[in-house]
Amino acid sequence: MAIKSKGYQVWDGRLLRRTFGWTPIFWQGVLQVFRKKRAKVLYIFAGMPLLLFAAIIYVMTKPELKVFSEFIREYGTDPKLFGAYFTNGFMIFILLLISVHAGASQIAGDRKSNAFALYFARPITKLDYVLGKLAVVMFYLLAFTLVPGLILILLKMMFTGSMDMDLQAAGATIVFPILVSLCFATMILAFSSLARSGKLVTVVLFVLYFASDIVQGILYGIFRSRWFHLLSLRENIQNFGWTIFGVNTRADEVLLGWLSGLVLLVLTAVFGGLLALRIRRMEA
Amino acid sequence: MSTVVKTHKLSKWYGRVLGVNDISLEITPGIKGLLGPNGAGKSTFLKIAAGQLKPNIGRMYLFGQDVRRRRKVFGRVGYCPEYDAFYLEMTGRQFLTAMLRLQGHPRAAAGEMALRALDKIGLTDRQDDIIKTYSLGMRQRLKIAQAFAHEPELLLLDEPLNGVDPVWRYRVMEMIRDYGRQGRTVIVSSHILAEIESLTDDIILIHQGQVFAQGDIHYIRDLIDTHPHQVFIRTARERELAGALAGEPAVSGIAFQEGGMMIRTTNRDTFFQRLMDCIVERQFDVEEITSPDDNLQAVFDYLIGR
Numbered sequence: 001m002a003i004k005s006k007g008y009q010v011w012d013g014r015l016l017r018r019t020f021g022w023t024p025i026f027w028q029g030v031l032q033v034f035r036k037k038r039a040k041v042l043y044i045f046a047g048m049p050l051l052l053f054a055a056i057i058y059v060m061t062k063p064e065l066k067v068f069s070e071f072i073r074e075y076g077t078d079p080k081l082f083g084a085y086f087t088n089g090f091m092i093f094i095l096l097l098i099s100v101h102a103g104a105s106q107i108a109g110d111r112k113s114n115a116f117a118l119y120f121a122r123p124i125t126k127l128d129y130v131l132g133k134l135a136v137v138m139f140y141l142l143a144f145t146l147v148p149g150l151i152l153i154l155l156k157m158m159f160t161g162s163m164d165m166d167l168q169a170a171g172a173t174i175v176f177p178i179l180v181s182l183c184f185a186t187m188i189l190a191f192s193s194l195a196r197s198g199k200l201v202t203v204v205l206f207v208l209y210f211a212s213d214i215v216q217g218i219l220y221g222i223f224r225s226r227w228f229h230l231l232s233l234r235e236n237i238q239n240f241g242w243t244i245f246g247v248n249t250r251a252d253e254v255l256l257g258w259l260s261g262l263v264l265l266v267l268t269a270v271f272g273g274l275l276a277l278r279i280r281r282m283e284a
Numbered sequence: 285m286s287t288v289v290k291t292h293k294l295s296k297w298y299g300r301v302l303g304v305n306d307i308s309l310e311i312t313p314g315i316k317g318l319l320g321p322n323g324a325g326k327s328t329f330l331k332i333a334a335g336q337l338k339p340n341i342g343r344m345y346l347f348g349q350d351v352r353r354r355r356k357v358f359g360r361v362g363y364c365p366e367y368d369a370f371y372l373e374m375t376g377r378q379f380l381t382a383m384l385r386l387q388g389h390p391r392a393a394a395g396e397m398a399l400r401a402l403d404k405i406g407l408t409d410r411q412d413d414i415i416k417t418y419s420l421g422m423r424q425r426l427k428i429a430q431a432f433a434h435e436p437e438l439l440l441l442d443e444p445l446n447g448v449d450p451v452w453r454y455r456v457m458e459m460i461r462d463y464g465r466q467g468r469t470v471i472v473s474s475h476i477l478a479e480i481e482s483l484t485d486d487i488i489l490i491h492q493g494q495v496f497a498q499g500d501i502h503y504i505r506d507l508i509d510t511h512p513h514q515v516f517i518r519t520a521r522e523r524e525l526a527g528a529l530a531g532e533p534a535v536s537g538i539a540f541q542e543g544g545m546m547i548r549t550t551n552r553d554t555f556f557q558r559l560m561d562c563i564v565e566r567q568f569d570v571e572e573i574t575s576p577d578d579n580l581q582a583v584f585d586y587l588i589g590r
Binding site: 114 | 358362365385388
């Protein structure tokens with residue numbers, strides 16, 4: 001019987017049930033980012049710290065290679081080793097590059113392509129949309145922070161033949177990359193929601209990142225006060241990292257580290273709020 | 285027949301510009317033509333129905349559910365926006381599969397449905413080319429395909445035939461008619477009256493954000509009593525026929541033109557009854573009887589005061 005004849009009140013069709021509405025957006029985004037030009041070059045570049053630190057761990061655990069131990073003395077403990085992996089300037093710059101690569105065009109591209117007309121005519125909510133986009137950026141950020149961190153832990157255990165591991169460093173290896181990635185992801189997506197061009201978003205993020213560093217450097221140079229580190233995104237990540245990994249021990253360093261963590265949390269909340277507001281107000 | 289789309293005092297402004305104003309209507313299954321000049325509010329109405337825009341005032345219900353509260357209802361809706369909305373770097377197949385995945389279909393099923401839709405819309409041979417290389421007409425067809433690929437019960441088509449070549453225009457119109465015949469609901473907006481007229485007699489006329497008229501085109505025409513109906517008659521004995529009809533109360537004027545005469549009547553039914561009687565009684569050999577203003581264009585012009 002035609003639907004017209006029987007009427008919609010007795011429609012016997014089946015609505016598709018889906019618990020996680022954001023997953024198609026996530027998978028679609030992951031594939032799209034992976035297919036980007038120069039993606040493989042970036043991934044190789046981003047994988048270099050893992051290789052380097054894997055080599056360091058190997059050298060540290062092999063007495064026959066103690067000839068090299070002079071070069072790696074500063075990584076002697078788990079907190080120092082894993083803290084150095086996550087807080088070195090190269091790694092933070094890699095995070096910036098991956099954020100831009102995976103996130104700059106996520107929402108800006110949808111705006112440019114009028115894709116909201118396609119998303120929001122479907123049974124997905126704006127929350128699904130934000131979660132899907134956030135998951136894409138988090139996926140790539142965590143793939144080059146959390147995952148290598150866990151691999152390094154496994155390698156250390158394999159090379160030493162022991163399960164011994166500093167628990168604070170192990171916990172920080174999980175928590176720190178998640179918090180920092182969340183901060184980068186909300187920041188890039190918030191900027192992406194403000195523009196129609198991914199290139200513009202990239203430029204803005206780079207300018208902000210380096211400007212915050214330069215301003216901090218100038219003020220620190222003049223006043224010689226470490227509190228100005230709170231103005232720099234890179235310094236905040238590093239200070240927070242050294243503290244959460246347990247490398248900072250002096251009271252003022254620990255305090256500064258936790259304040260840096262607070263700054264990162266506030267940035268995450270502000271950019272997250274801005275992102276939510278932009279998407280909620282967005283109309284096709 | 286059950287109501288599929290229902291609006292209650294629907295209003296939407298863009299800053300100080302009016303989109304739609306105080307629209308309350310009910311739409312039942314079948315093909316509905318949404319008509320109106322540019323800027324009348326057709327696209328705004330469809331965008332609200334498709335969940336793209338939030339109304340400032342009022343409610344939009346699809347299948348009895350408030351679209352602002354129950355987004356799951358969009359699983360039963362297909363929407364073809366007026367403007368291009370594509371990821372140009374994707375292939376046609378990837379695009380359709382992604383849209384079906386967003387609709388909630390599993391990956392394998394989405395892939396199969398995408399292929400079916402591509403076949404139906406004639407893009408099978410170009411399915412693995414990126415959309416950037418598609419012509420305007422092909423992109424339009426792909427946009428239509430993403431709207432019906434999941435076989436929705438309610439299809440919202442905003443100017444769907446823009447840029448489509450004549451062959452595919454015919455085929456797409458046939459697809460729309462087929463959808464209507466299946467008892468589904470199709471709301472098609474267009475400013476090309478001939479397109480709508482060939483699809484349906486059931487129209488919603490929007491002007492300046494408000495619904496001017498809704499229903500069967502001929503019924504609406506009958507209601508417009510400020511404009512007498514015009515009937516064009518071509519016969520070899522036109523002066524004789526004019527003389528026979530001149531005294532009829534239903535006839536308000538007769539004008540002779542090249543090739544025939546135009547009769548104006550205020551009561552179309554009575555006039556046609558009398559005309560038929562006359563033709564039969566006096567054996568007139570009539571070559572043509574047409575009502576030039578009993579069409580969408582005339583109704584449209586009368587209603588918006590052109």
